[in-house]
Amino acid sequence: MSEVYNHKIVEKKWQKVWDDEKAFKVENDYSKPKYYALVEFPYPSGQGLHVGHPRPYTALDIVARKRRMQGYNVLYPMGWDAFGLPTENYAIKNKIHPKVVTKNNVQRFKEQLHALGYSFDWDREINTTDPNYYHWTQWIFLKLFKAGLAYKSEMPINWCTSCKVGLANEEVVNGVCERCGSEVVRKVKSQWMLKITEYADKLIEGLDSVDYVEKVKVSQKNWIGKSEGAEVDFIVKGKEEKLRIYTTRPDTLFGVTYMVVSPEHPMIEKYKEDIKNWNAVVEYKEMAAKKSDFERAELAKEKTGVVLDGLTAINPVNGKEIPIWISDYVLMTYGTGAIMAVPAHDERDWEFAKKFGLPIIEVVAGGDVQNEAFTNVATGTIVNSDFLNGLEVADAKKKIIEFLSEKGIGEKKVNFKLRDWVFSRQRYWGEPIPIIACDKCGYVPLEESELPLELPEVDSYMPTDNGESPIAAMTDWVNTTCPCCGGPAKRETDTMPQWAGSSWYFLRYTDPDNNEALASKEALNYWLPVDWYNGGMEHTTLHLLYSRFWHKFLYDNKIVPTSEPYQKRTSHGMILGENGEKMSKSRGNVVNPDDIITEYGADTLRTYEMFIGAFELSASWSEDGVKGCRRFLDRVWKLQDMITDDLEYSSDLETKMHQTIKKVSADFESLKYNTAIASMMALINEFYKKNQVTKGEFKTFITLLNPVAPHITEELWSILGFEGKIYQATWPEFDEEKTVENTIEIAVQINGKTKGTIAINREEAKEDVIAKAKEEIADKLTGTIVKEIYVPGRIVNIVQK
Template structure:
């Protein structure tokens, strides 16, 4: 009787068996070879999983399952990045406590992940909102504080004029509050900061010792943005004060024709009485305060600015007085809040100079010939000779840089400097739903850390968590929680009311997975030494700057503190492409192109969804969803299912398919390791075609196919394994091996041409001699050889061509 493929029944059956058997629990036997596979833990939203989630989870599940079959003790964990803005906003809007929202969302996500058959070790599940977890987040913060790497500073925040609350950058859309649509302005507030800049060089150096895909390394390096150049002082005419700037191109100093300062620069306030157009400058400052840093620094935007009437600067290398402008493209948070402008050799400066009719002086010759810098922005000046530059004239760029720095230092007007684009990390949120910062403020003792035995400092479980109307955290209104005693002097003190950002819990979660139930440490030294570093970490490309940088920073700090055994947390880091809607656009409710994975599982089965997500296209590239593609993957699995009907009792691999079997094992094994999941599946599809073409499949051929396919489609293959009585569980078997010699074809099919036109195809031995190949070719087209043969050509493995006359 034909067995019908019923995914729902099969998948529920095997998910229960795996749960009961704790099939994928990592062992505490540290004598075994280990493998730590990690995916970014999700933010559990109310919407549940979308079809983008299964792509990376399935990819690393394939690696984890293969590693177990190769004899490794595998850690493949899952947890929840559950603090954060969306939950709090949902809670405020619907009057449901964030704790309840989080609990419901986690339950929904876990059900969905379970239904997809992932081999996560659920005994190691973590949740960033669990006090037993964030106790150690707070502990790490105290370590940073005691090391001088956590401090308070005045920093601008996004302030919604209607909600009366500070917003994260992602909540500001086109200068307006995402939630209410009101105007957002910049407001200065005292914030906790982490001194990540202290670790800039270590974070760069660490990239030399890890296996990250190149675009991930590049994004890290660009974000840190190390450059070498010089700091130069431009005197303000008639004053003792100077405008200090940083430039990577001190060799172009003779080309400076104006200066630009940030709207927030303190000199505006200091010299307010001497600025003749102060009202105009003040109006521009207000205008700039309504823009985010991103909007202000966007290269393509229209250049705006106000010339300061009453103040000028002096170019220190030639003594020329030059105007000072205020423009919002200069940020006070980057560099010194002032720049020198060389419009001949910088596109942005050139556009600004052209708009406001300022002089443009070329100081580096173009290697591509003369350029009219007043007509076209001239920016290619990495090489060339200096002109219009006094004592630098005739020097090459590299030589001029050295000479000008020597001059600046000799004249005491500048110095060589290494600079970074990286800024210290703003670590405060004026929110309720986050980790409390374990610091109290005492008028006598200042900022005082909580003793470690008082951790975790738990969030107060209160009814009201609505934002305040003065920009403070909702915790500030909870006076019974805020008012406390100073751990240092015993006098009255107040708790810090800002909470940590969502980045906090995700900056060390990979460490907790190694020993998630430890109450004495974030993880035991033995567990950390065994499991770390993570062997393979996959996540979204959008997280390869901040999250990756922040977690590397925390880990490197903990290494310096001798808490962790290795300097880098992740040995390998890869990224996946996004899954788009069928129309090729990003999935969103407003576009009506969202695909719910539950619907695919209900209609086609989890194995079909897993197979399709791996077959949809090159893993690192974005790909458009296709319902036809889903149906095609279901048909593929049904063909695998029906193979059981043509299995023979023949042992080993058949003579006809032995080479194909070894080739397929080699290809699938290699492709699973190099993110080429689509071509691995294509190879198995091709092998199945060969089985059906032969009309049979041996027990060993079918057994090997099931093992190769198991990491992709684990439920169905496990069921077929049981039906075929192969013994034991498929997930406990060994990964198949291949013999290199047997991957080489013993026979090849070649074309036989007469005068360049194909007249036949023949099969010949792969190692046949030229003479025998030509003889076999001539025999195959004997009836076409009616003229005089003038040439015989053999291209090994490809073709025989007989050239004749007449």
């Protein structure tokens, strides 16, 4: 009898073997078929790994291990997305340099990943805070700048009053900083911007050529938000000012009963002397400044606003005078910062109009506005609209755009919801922007030979009170000379956002030690595109858009060989606490993977996270489920006590073996890891029923299981004396003909009613099948047989009277 499986000894043993042999080191062997599997590299936080991390890492590790066994040259790398505000905040609070914090966190993460037995090629490890890495992040920025795609502009930012830094929209929750809980206000600052809008059409068109799950494509398209409509000028009565708006429904212009402008719209300050309720307007502007764009754009929130008493607009199609309001649901960063309101046919406008008692005019037949219902109809007949009356919506759009163009008050326009990318952060722990500001020459790019422009070494990196980056106070670093004129100049003190390093990291993995380029042409040509990229659904908009944008820009500049970076993109569901809620310290439901590895083993954790449920859906943690997976692996271990020397499959399990190979192979490729494991559990049950397993069956079984549970299978492979290591083995193949059961069970009926069943060979002759059937139900055949019917492979029906 074999000893009890000791995961602590076995797992450390094989992790050392893999390290010593550099088992998963990949060479740029261009003669072999390649496969590039990628998971999103993590931000190395001080908390270390949580049990959500292993789910995607294990899933792609399974694919990578399987592909190696199928003869592919597999690149499966790992690195660290290590710049960012959380590290800087931690460093400030604990008076530890961000570089030291990052180093410690990376070491902790790496130890945890190593303990899980992942087949990463650690020789290709990258870190976004390494100057040898951000050298090329800065180099890409300079390319964007020289192409006119990087520029500076006055932009409102979310300013944390405590952290003293600008925050991204997603870092603001309910008007406060996600990190410290302090009030967030809006400040206008000069910011570096990247013109991602120039690539809006290409980003949409590229989705047709890639294998992304549909919800990822939809999220990309919705974020870009392409629409066709018209820009229209509304004159402010008695002023030279024209409020230009964009609308996808110019056919509804006759239904406009008021206008709304953003609280930040420059017209408000320009005409403040004309606004009779100025104090109320200022109070509202201050309230709106405390909200993020995400909160302001939320459809479900209650509508608020203040009328600009003293200013009105003229509807350009009918000359009617209409009020102008300010409301925080209109953003200065989207469109023109002003909208026309058609409350009869827009839910948001209707709610606003009902709250403030504004007129509602139906202009598309079908909206029952009298019963307080609106209709946002895209089809229908135009009414109450002068020369458009009686036209269908599509025809009315064409006619009104012609009218606007002829009158010089509007034009056809394609618009995007996508805004240019705010690329500045007023903080220390980020990539320095390689730009020099000269009073004479303007913004001048640093010479490429000067890269990397490294962060200055400082004792203090506390934020400034005026909203500038902490680097601004480091005058020895800031003051420099202009590369163009040689005169006095200053370095840019804003740093890049965390998104920068993650927008191209997959390229560096292909050639991480290259000092002459971000990667060699040969390596890029060989490895791109990424064959399978997996990450969280929360990154399928911004990160995916940003990295696709950078890649397409590099493709246009002949730096990379493919127009899309990732051929396949999937996303995994979150692992929740046992109570079905998101894991968090405050809820007390966080599970530490270290504890699971210590008690049950890394293979158990890997198996459980793949067995927990459908990969793309969220699933609740279950301690009982973990124990069940450990029992499964214990049963696998004990199989060695019932092995026969036969190297072939036994005749009664041959079909089951081929069926299992087929299913596991297919399920690993289609995110159905849970059903793949279930099929292996079913196969092991068959072994236990027989109380024996041939050496050939066992070899195939542990090879199938190896990508999920690599440590226990390596040990069993070694114990049985199979050649080499299991990671070097060949993936099992199945014979399609042998996946079909030869012996089947069919029903036996008398006069159409089932009376029993018989087992037959699928190819068995009709006469033999009927004979078996009659024998099975002999005691029930009490009448005269008038007909014997056999439907091959399904039923025998004996008709008697």
